[in-house]
Amino acid sequence: MFVFKKINVKWISVVAGVAMMAGLLAGCGKSTDNDIKIGVVYELTGNTASFGTSANNGAKLAFKEINAKGGVLGKQIKTVEADNKGEPSESSNAMTKVISQDKVIAVTGFTTSSNGIAASTVAEDNKIPFVAAATTNPKVTINENDGKVKNYTFRVCFIDPFQGTVGANFVLNSLKAKKAVIMVDNSSDYSKGLTQFFKEAFTKGGGQILAEEAYLQKDQDFKTILTKIKATNPEVIYLPGYYEEAGKIIKQARELGITVPFVGGDGWDSPKLVEIGGAVALNNTYFTNHYSVDDKSEKSKAFVEAYQKEYGQVPDAMAVLGYDAAYALVDAIKRAGSTESGKIREALAATKNFPAVTGSLTLNEKHDAVKSAVILEIKDGKQIYKETVNP
DSSP, X not given: OHHHXXXXXXXXXXXXXXXXXXXXXXXXXXXXXXXXXXXXXXXXXXXXXXXXXXXXXXXXXHHHXXXXXXXXXXXXXXXXXXXXXXXXXXXXXXHHIIIIISOOSEEEEOOSHHHHHHHHHHHHHHTOOEEESSOOSGXXXXXXXXXXXXXXXXXXXXXXXXXXXXXXXXXXXXXOOOEEEEEEETTOHHHHHHHHHHHXXXXXXXXXXXXXXXXXXXXXXXXXXXHHHHHTOOSEEEOOSOHHHHXXXXXHHHHTTOOSXXXXXXXXXXXXXXXXXXXXXXXXXXXXXXXXXXXXXXXXXXXXXXXXXXXXXXXXXXXXXXXXXXXXXXXXXXXXXXXXXXXXXXXXXTOOSEEETTEEEEEOTTSOEEOOEEEEEEETTEEEEEEEEOO
């Protein structure tokens, strides 16, 4: 009898211990009385890791500053980071993890459109507010099937119809070029979208598209395509791709004797571009972007100083957008006065004149940022501010 009781007590103790551990584990997946959990999902590895790393650094700096000032709603922010590995399928997996397993109340992140589109589907299905940093394709916030605005997805960057138009007008009016060739990355929603909008604005303004040549991400040798392009005698080449391929394409073009200007989009903005392409090859190239470190506003100067102190380097546009996205999300939580997803969603939709580093931020009825763009020239490996274009 005594033995039976002893075994039973041990068994009960084991069960109780397991139950307590399960309860603790379950508690780890939720915001506690002392913190608010926010997911931060970026391209930390893969072909666009330079983008994601910069934006993630910007977000971390923002949350660090916010917590140092007391957090939000009287609580500290606890971030849950995840790597989408630069792939749409991994983006869905990362979003599912932070939402379903880590139980975050909202998510910020993403610098590439294909990944942002995949992530938004998960956010919408789970009714979790999602603030994208640098995903510029319209399909991030608009359902492709019915054309309706997604309820829980927002972004702090301009979109490609604006960026493509800015690029086309710069080519026509500043470079005085009327004959263009476009090189499009057929594996990228971002590149295909920018191609469409550049082409529409360029031809409407009197320009002529001599040819449109396609490549794929991770391609290495572009000389066959570039030889065809050279034969068309273009006055400019529009290259709306990411820095990895853009650097290789421009380097190989110069080796073939192609000296005309190249013009691209914000996907060029990475220190890796000059490393890959070379400073000399990248002379006479330009791109549209969200921000320039030459911005002399007090807010911009304070951010640049804080970022350099934290990371020992000058921030690029992706770092700024990661920072702005984090602050915009926290501002919405503060205005909502709640961590309930519906109330945060409503507050985000009402964002108006928020003082972001990249300028005054207002989200329109499509949940897109209404803001200016800048034109940057690359000269001797340095980014040179050319002009600002307002929406």
